Amino acid sequence: MSDAGALHVREATEADWPALWAIMEPVLRAGETYCWDADLTEAQARDEWLAPDDSTMRVYVAAAVPSGAVVGTAQLHANRGGGGSHVANASFLVAADAAGRGVGRFLADQILARAREQGYRAMQFNAVVETNIRAVRLWESLGFRILATVPGAFRHPVEGFVGLHLMFREL
Numbered sequence: 001m002s003d004a005g006a007l008h009v010r011e012a013t014e015a016d017w018p019a020l021w022a023i024m025e026p027v028l029r030a031g032e033t034y035c036w037d038a039d040l041t042e043a044q045a046r047d048e049w050l051a052p053d054d055s056t057m058r059v060y061v062a063a064a065v066p067s068g069a070v071v072g073t074a075q076l077h078a079n080r081g082g083g084g085s086h087v088a089n090a091s092f093l094v095a096a097d098a099a100g101r102g103v104g105r106f107l108a109d110q111i112l113a114r115a116r117e118q119g120y121r122a123m124q125f126n127a128v129v130e131t132n133i134r135a136v137r138l139w140e141s142l143g144f145r146i147l148a149t150v151p152g153a154f155r156h157p158v159e160g161f162v163g164l165h166l167m168f169r170e171l
Contacts, residue, residue, distance in 0.1 A: 006064070006065035006066075007062050007063065007064060007065065007071070007103065007106050007107075008062075008063055008065055009060050009061070009062050009063075009106075009107065009110040009111075009114075010060065010061060010063065011058060011059065011060055011061075012050075012059040012060060012061045012073065016061055016070055016073075017046060017050075019061070019069075019070035020049060020059075020061070020070065020073050020093075021042055021045065021046070022095070023070070023072070023073060023093045023094070023095045023096075024045055024049060024073075024093055025042075025045070026096060027093055028040060028045060030157070031156075031157045032129065032131070032132070032156060032157060032158070033129050033132045033135070034091070034127075034129075035127050035154065035164075036048060038157075049073075049075060049091075050075075051075070051077065054077055056077040056078040056085070057075060057076075057077040058075070058076045058077065058114070058118075059073065059074070059075045059076075060073065060074045060075075060076065060107070060110070060111065060114070061073050062074075062094075062103055062106060062107045062110070070095070071094065071095045071098040071103050072092065072093060072094040072095060072098065072103045072104065072106075072107045073092070073093050073107075074090055074091065074092045074093075074107050074108075074110075074111045075090060075091050076088060076089075076090045076111050076114060076115055076118075077089055077090075078120075079123075079124050079126070086119070086120060086121045086122070087120065087121065087122045087123065087124050088115040088118075088120035088122070088123045088124070088171075089123065089124055089125065089126065090111050090115070090123060090125070092104060092107055092108065092111070092135075094107070100134075104134075104135075104138055105138060105141075105142075108138065108139075108142055109142075112142065112171065115171055116171045120171055121170065121171055122168060122169065122170045122171055123144075123168070123169055123171060124166070124167070124168045125139065125144070125165070125166070125167040125168075126164075126166060127153075127154070127164045127165075127166075128164065128165040128166075128167050129154050129156065129162060129163075129164060129165075130149060130154075130162050130163040130164065130165055131156055131159050131162050136165065136167075139167050139169075142169070143169045144167040144168060144169040145167065145168060145169065146165045146166070146167055147166045147167065147168050148165070148166045149163040149164065149165050149166070150163055150164045150166070151163050
């Protein structure tokens with residue numbers, strides 16, 4: 001599982017938002033891995049992550065056992081509606097102090113299983129920043145492949161214009 005200790009995944013609740021924001025805010029402000037405006041307010045970030053208008057959205061947390069401390073979160077939803085609704089999309093965040101301890105892999109395994117259970121036939125990531133090497137390696141190790149890279153599609157605050165990978169795997 002994880003050298004961070006025992007973990008379990010459950011659906012997020014309203015009470016989890018402060019912990020989710022504590023994980024999300026540093027990632028948002030750094031602007032290195034997601035196509036989010038780094039100046040989003042907490043309320044805007046909450047709408048981005050919880051997406052209350054998306055009926056397919058499910059948000060999960062990875063919690064440490066037995067403390068219940070939230071160490072990661074993922075959102076799972078249909079990549080598109082209508083004829084594309086059988087393909088899932090997901091996003092993942094891991095608490096900075098839990099990075100490199102297997103939380104992301106554990107959470108990804110759990111979310112892939114939930115996607116299968118919910119009837120999705122595949123999962124697609126639309127914008128994996130190519131300089132996010134840890135994420136790219138994780139997704140490739142879990143069977144995702146890079147279908148294309150859009151050159152210069154992401155303005156990285158340190159690296160400049162870098163590519164965005166479109167990644168895919170069947171479930």
